[in-house]
Amino acid sequence: MKIALIAHDLKKDDMVRFAQAYKYSLKKHELYATGTTGLRIAENTGLSLYRFQSGPLGGDQQIGALIAENKMDMIIFFRDPLTAQPHEPDISALMRLCDVYSIPLATNMGSAEIFIHALERGDLKWRDIIHDLEKE
Numbered sequence: 001m002k003i004a005l006i007a008h009d010l011k012k013d014d015m016v017r018f019a020q021a022y023k024y025s026l027k028k029h030e031l032y033a034t035g036t037t038g039l040r041i042a043e044n045t046g047l048s049l050y051r052f053q054s055g056p057l058g059g060d061q062q063i064g065a066l067i068a069e070n071k072m073d074m075i076i077f078f079r080d081p082l083t084a085q086p087h088e089p090d091i092s093a094l095m096r097l098c099d100v101y102s103i104p105l106a107t108n109m110g111s112a113e114i115f116i117h118a119l120e121r122g123d124l125k126w127r128d129i130i131h132d133l134e135k136e
């Protein structure tokens with residue numbers, strides 16, 4: 001599965017703790033992240049991730065573009081609901097595309113943990129079927 005990890009500044013410590021806690025589940029997947037989030041995760045967990053631009057510099061849009069091409073299977077995005085972001089339109093666009101393409105989007109630790117358990121159980125195997133069909 002291709003999983004994107006994104007966190008706003010005040011949520012980055014939570015994201016690091018989440019990635020540390022679920023490192024052994026996450027490492028089975030292809031991981032992507034916005035710039036600073038990816039750096040923090042890599043430094044603190046040793047997980048390898050592909051890092052896009054930082055969110056305010058276009059990272060959310062880059063991840064959105066992959067969603068539009070059906071090349072992203074899950075988004076874990078710890079949003080900060082209490083701080084205005086300069087790139088709010090990009091954030092809304094990313095979340096909108098998740099809804100357009102039915103891509104699972106967890107916006108907080110509680111839902112992200114459920115997603116990880118779902119991944120472990122194989123609940124998202126249907127995504128592999130779609131990818132296989134696309135290859136034919």
Ligand SMILES: O=C(CO)COP(=O)(O)O
Nearest residue numbers: 034035036037054055056
């Ligand atoms: O702003 C972000 C998501 O909207 C996250 O970007 P960074 O991971 O580069 O801080």
